[in-house]
Amino acid sequence: MTLNLRYDQGRVRKYHYFLLLSLIQKYKRISRSQLAKLTKMSNTGVGKIVRNLIADELVIEVGQTGGEVGRRATLLEINPTGSFIIGVELDINGIQIAIVTLTGDVIRKKQFPFAADQEPYMLLDQLGQEIEALLKQMDSNINKKIIAIGISIPGLITWPDGRALRVPQFHWENIDIKGYLEKKLDFIIYVDNHVRTVLLAESLYGSMKDYNDSVCIYIGSGVGGAAMLNGEMLRGHRNTLGEIGHMIVDPNGAMCDCGRLGCLQTFVCSSELEKQAQLPIQEIFAAFNRKEDWAKRLINRAQSYLGLAISNVICIYNPEAVLIAGPMIQEFPSLVQDIETEVNKYIWAPLNHSFHIVYPEIGRDSGVIGASALVLNEFLRFSNDEV
Numbered sequence: 001m002t003l004n005l006r007y008d009q010g011r012v013r014k015y016h017y018f019l020l021l022s023l024i025q026k027y028k029r030i031s032r033s034q035l036a037k038l039t040k041m042s043n044t045g046v047g048k049i050v051r052n053l054i055a056d057e058l059v060i061e062v063g064q065t066g067g068e069v070g071r072r073a074t075l076l077e078i079n080p081t082g083s084f085i086i087g088v089e090l091d092i093n094g095i096q097i098a099i100v101t102l103t104g105d106v107i108r109k110k111q112f113p114f115a116a117d118q119e120p121y122m123l124l125d126q127l128g129q130e131i132e133a134l135l136k137q138m139d140s141n142i143n144k145k146i147i148a149i150g151i152s153i154p155g156l157i158t159w160p161d162g163r164a165l166r167v168p169q170f171h172w173e174n175i176d177i178k179g180y181l182e183k184k185l186d187f188i189i190y191v192d193n194h195v196r197t198v199l200l201a202e203s204l205y206g207s208m209k210d211y212n213d214s215v216c217i218y219i220g221s222g223v224g225g226a227a228m229l230n231g232e233m234l235r236g237h238r239n240t241l242g243e244i245g246h247m248i249v250d251p252n253g254a255m256c257d258c259g260r261l262g263c264l265q266t267f268v269c270s271s272e273l274e275k276q277a278q279l280p281i282q283e284i285f286a287a288f289n290r291k292e293d294w295a296k297r298l299i300n301r302a303q304s305y306l307g308l309a310i311s312n313v314i315c316i317y318n319p320e321a322v323l324i325a326g327p328m329i330q331e332f333p334s335l336v337q338d339i340e341t342e343v344n345k346y347i348w349a350p351l352n353h354s355f356h357i358v359y360p361e362i363g364r365d366s367g368v369i370g371a372s373a374l375v376l377n378e379f380l381r382f383s384n385d386e387v
């Protein structure tokens, strides 16, 4: 895999260069001697590479700290304006495009509506034009520092070739998003399922920063999941790892939109609850908050199955933290009010209380920031590929 870096390619594609960059990203502020200690490199070796990182404007020197034996050491930090990433969120409620810094800040954003009846490649044409128009408005200084484009989309996406095999919400099948857009735009493009981008964004910039072993459970109009072990995103053979919404939890349960009975999402996600109650989700939760029996039964059952699913996921991946995210959680936090108790009710005893339940920190821009995190993550893990 190669990155379309607009730097001196020969120099930047070196293992230690990305290794130090990823450590500076991870520790936020770190000195040269701490880097040398962590990597077991010599101080001179670290000094040389840091000089290159600073010359390439990816790293800056900030403040000083008391070093060991009273010596003061200069601290290094990622240069937020050294490079930029274009983050794109494709969502049924609208398409967002943003220019995002390496520290996860959005500096420019635009959006256009998703037209459900639009032919997929026509929509990608429009997306390409919108990106080009946004770039034209930007200062050329920023323009030339853009390293790649990340796209977040719900559905089954192949990796690394970025083909949308199935996006039920859009009625898309087998759409070559990456290949098509790369021909139109002069950038490398990364495309992945939105749940993975949510977990990546929180891991790089948000509430999951301190956890190397983590899973994400995402609840919206469906249920999805993602897992990272040792800081690496797990994808599985077909990049579908974490699709827990279609785990059958009751073979005699309700019919799922996948054609089978009793998938997890038939108990938990908004569209299924609406189908079963014949009411909009807002009204279901309003009745639940009024403690109406039928709504309590429905939501308590959802909580119970969610607790069961999370405890099973913990059994498989043994994460330190479980990120619970998605529109259902944002809009109806009462769905997960006692989720930890619920999980501990089902979990295998040795794993009792072995995990933290964590909620997202990144707000409404999480889609585009997540898409940019997908690029940054590939950029940083480059050091692993080069070993």
Ligand SMILES: [Zn+2]
Residues within 6 Å of the ligand: 245, 246, 256, 257, 258, 259, 260, 263
């Ligand atoms: Zn299903």
